[in-house]
Amino acid sequence: MTPTDEKGATGLREDVADGILAERAIDGDVAAFDLLCRRHVPMMRAYVARMLRSISDADDVVQDSLLLAWRQLPTLRDPTSVRAWLMKIASRQALTHVRRRAADHALPEWEIALPRETEPENFAIRHAQLRALSTALDTLSDDQRQCWLLREIAELSYEQIADELEISPSAVRGKLARARASVYTQMEGWR
Known part of the structure; x- marks a missing residue:
């Protein structure tokens, strides 16, 4: 090559x-x-x-x-x-x-693109899991959800999250711990 x-x-x-x-x-x-x-x-x-x-x-x-x-x-x-x-x-x-956005403007449903190569049963299961995770994340406070998303989706470090949200790294740890515990409990049926 x-x-x-x-x-x-x-x-x-x-x-x-x-x-x-x-x-x-x-x-x-x-x-x-x-x-x-x-x-x-x-x-x-x-x-x-x-x-x-x-x-x-x-x-x-x-x-x-x-x-x-x-x-x-x-x-x-x-x-x-x-x-x-x-x-x-x-x-x-x-x-x-x-x-x-206006305070009274309802957030639209999350659009999910359907991959053509997936089988309907697997798609249905995955969709239900994502819906359950979405519901679990919706129950979190805004700051906990932001911490969870920045850590789990964006894969930022605690220090980077602290800088982004203008809070201390220990506050990030606490919010993440509470968010993870809540999500873990709510996703119990999917393990």
Whole structure:
């Protein structure tokens, strides 16, 4: 295999570390930023869709987040933490989107795309599990749900969550412990 065979559509090797891509993107390399986006958009989209309970709204928020990230690249202090930085931007954009909604505006049902290759029985079971998890998460307080999502979906560290929510790491641990205990209890029938 030649080195060019390992390169993706952007002309960059697919296995280049995030930190290197971020440094190149800071220097104006659009292809490096594109590769970072392709790596991290699925996680950003899943996280934001869960927060907003709408895939279409999540797509808009993620797109806005990426535009904001491109503009704010020079402010990225640690290029190796670009993933957490992108998630933080997406989280803030999602919270801004939620705040803009009218208080009495009901949140839409979460749209779930049906994969064609799944069998109906497996899909039904998975759908019921996701609905049960969604119900369990809906019973959490907003701060507990945010902590749970940032840890379990975005995979941020306790310190990163504390920075994002502007609370102490010990408060994050407490909120996560309560959230996990509640979700664990409510999901008892699915184990």
